[in-house]
Amino acid sequence: xxxxxxxxxxxxxxxxxxxxxxxxxxxxxxxxxxxxxxxxxxxxxxxxxxxxxxxxxxxxxxxxxxxxxxxxxxxxxxxxx
Amino acid sequence: xxxxxxxxxxxxxxxxxxxxxxxxxxxxxxxxxxxxxxxxxxxxxxxxxxxxxxxxxxxxxxxxxxxxxxxxxxxxxxxxxxxxxxxxxxxxxxxxxxxxxxxxxxxxxxxxxxxxxxxxxxxxxxxxxxxxxxxxxxxxxxxxxxxxxxxxxxxxxxxxxxxxxxxxxxxxxxxxxxxxxxxxxxxxxxxxxxxxxxxxxxxxxxxxxxxxxxxxxxxxxxxxxxxxxxxxxxxxxxxxxxxxxxxxxxxxxxxxxxxxxxxxxxxxxxxxxxxxxxxxxxxxxxxxxxxxxxxxxxxxxxxxxxxxxxxxxxxxxxxxxxxxxxxxxxxxxxxxxxxxxxxxxxxxxxxxxxxxxxxxxxxxxxxxxxxxxxxxxxxxxxxxxxxxxxxxxxxxxxxxxxxxxxxxxx
Numbered sequence: 001x002x003x004x005x006x007x008x009x010x011x012x013x014x015x016x017x018x019x020x021x022x023x024x025x026x027x028x029x030x031x032x033x034x035x036x037x038x039x040x041x042x043x044x045x046x047x048x049x050x051x052x053x054x055x056x057x058x059x060x061x062x063x064x065x066x067x068x069x070x071x072x073x074x075x076x077x078x079x080x081x
Numbered sequence: 082x083x084x085x086x087x088x089x090x091x092x093x094x095x096x097x098x099x100x101x102x103x104x105x106x107x108x109x110x111x112x113x114x115x116x117x118x119x120x121x122x123x124x125x126x127x128x129x130x131x132x133x134x135x136x137x138x139x140x141x142x143x144x145x146x147x148x149x150x151x152x153x154x155x156x157x158x159x160x161x162x163x164x165x166x167x168x169x170x171x172x173x174x175x176x177x178x179x180x181x182x183x184x185x186x187x188x189x190x191x192x193x194x195x196x197x198x199x200x201x202x203x204x205x206x207x208x209x210x211x212x213x214x215x216x217x218x219x220x221x222x223x224x225x226x227x228x229x230x231x232x233x234x235x236x237x238x239x240x241x242x243x244x245x246x247x248x249x250x251x252x253x254x255x256x257x258x259x260x261x262x263x264x265x266x267x268x269x270x271x272x273x274x275x276x277x278x279x280x281x282x283x284x285x286x287x288x289x290x291x292x293x294x295x296x297x298x299x300x301x302x303x304x305x306x307x308x309x310x311x312x313x314x315x316x317x318x319x320x321x322x323x324x325x326x327x328x329x330x331x332x333x334x335x336x337x338x339x340x341x342x343x344x345x346x347x348x349x350x351x352x353x354x355x356x357x358x359x360x361x362x363x364x365x366x367x368x369x370x371x372x373x374x375x376x377x378x379x380x381x382x383x384x385x386x387x388x389x390x391x392x393x394x395x396x397x398x399x400x401x402x403x404x405x406x407x408x409x410x411x412x413x414x415x416x417x418x419x420x421x422x423x424x425x426x427x428x429x430x431x432x433x434x435x436x437x438x439x440x441x442x443x444x445x446x447x448x449x450x451x452x453x454x455x456x457x458x459x460x461x462x463x464x465x466x467x468x469x470x471x472x473x474x475x476x477x478x479x480x481x482x483x484x485x486x487x488x489x490x491x
Contacts, residue, residue, distance in 0.1 A: 019143035044212045
C-alpha cells in the first residue's frame, strides 16, 4: 500500500470507531486522542481493526506509535507496504 | 429506615414493539394494533418477533451505541424518557441518591453469539475476540450503562428473574427506597432477546415458538390455535419516589405500589406451578391489605403456550373466584413476550386505566380455549368499567419464579 492508501485505511478505521467525529479533516501532527476524543478502549479497537483488516500486529509496547496520523504512517508503512 | 413508606410511580419511559412512549403504546393497546412483525435472523431465516423502533440517537452518541449493548441502549432510552416524564429537575438532583434497578431475563447471549460468529470467520482464532466482550456481558451492563449516560452515582444492578424480571426490578426499586438507600429509583426491566438465535432455537426445540402466516396474529394467548411464544425486545423503566417527596414537589402520580410478592415454585425447570402462583398473588394482596374482590384489573402473564396459559388461568380462577368486578386482560397478544421487560411493560399499558376506566383487551382470541374461559376476560375489544382502584400484575418465569405487583390509584 502507498502512504496515501494507508492514510485512507486509518481514516476508515477511525470513522468506524469515532462515528460522531469529523474524520475527513484530520491534522496529521495533532494527537488523534485530542482531535477525536479517543480513549484507551478506542485504541484497542484500532489495534483490533488493523489485525482484522490488514493482519497487522501492534504489540502494546508500540501503542505510543499510534499517537498522531504521521506517527501512525511512519510506524505502519513498513508493515503494510 | 421506614419500611412503611408509601412508594409511588411518578414517571414512565418505555419502548415496546407497538409504541415508544406510554401515550402511543396505550393508544395502540386500545385500538388493537399489534407490534409483532417478520424478523430476519442470521441462522434461522425469517422468524416472527417484537421489534422496537425507538431512536437510539435521541439520548446516545453513535459511539455509545457502538460500544454498548442493545439492552443498555434500550435502558438508556427508557430511563431518560422516564425522568423527563417525571418532571424531576434532574440536573439539580443529588445523583448519589438515585439508583437503577433493572430486571433482565438473561444478558450477554447477544454479544457472545456475535463474537463467536466473528471469530468463526477467522478460523476461531481468539485473537479476534473483542475487548468489549466483558464490559458488554457483565450482568449489570444495562443498568450500568444508564448510570454512565445520566451521571448517576447511586447504586445500580440488574435483577435476573427470567420472565418475572420486570416486576422483580420494580420491587427492588421499592425496597431500596424503603431501606433509605436512594431517594429516586429508576426501576423496571429490559430485553434484547431477539438479537440472538439461542432463545428462538430453544423455544423451537421445546415446541413453544409461535409461527403464523400473518405476524400480527402470531401471539395469541388463550386461543385454541396458539402455537407458542413470540419473542420480543423492549424496555420499561419507572421513576419511583416516596409519596411524601412526590406530593411535596407536586408530581403527577401514576399509582402507588400497594403490595408485592415474590416466591419460587421449587418444582420444575420450565413448567409453572399454579399453587405457588396462587400463594404469590395472595401474599401480594395481603401485603396491600386488600381482598381479591378489590382488584379491578388482573394483567396476566400468559405467553400463548397451552399449558402455561391454562395453569395460570387455574391460579387466577382460584384467587378471583368470587370477584364479579375483577376484569382480566393480557398484553403479550400485542407485543409478544418482551422477556425481562414483559411485566414492566404490561403494567404500564394498564396504568392509564386509573384515569380512563378502560380495560385494554387481549387480542387474537378467535376460538377461546375452554380451559381459559375465565369470567370477565376482556377479549378483542376494550371494555369500559365502573371503577379502577387496583391493578394486579402477575408474572412468572423459568426455574419457577413468580413476581406479583399490586398498584393502587392515588
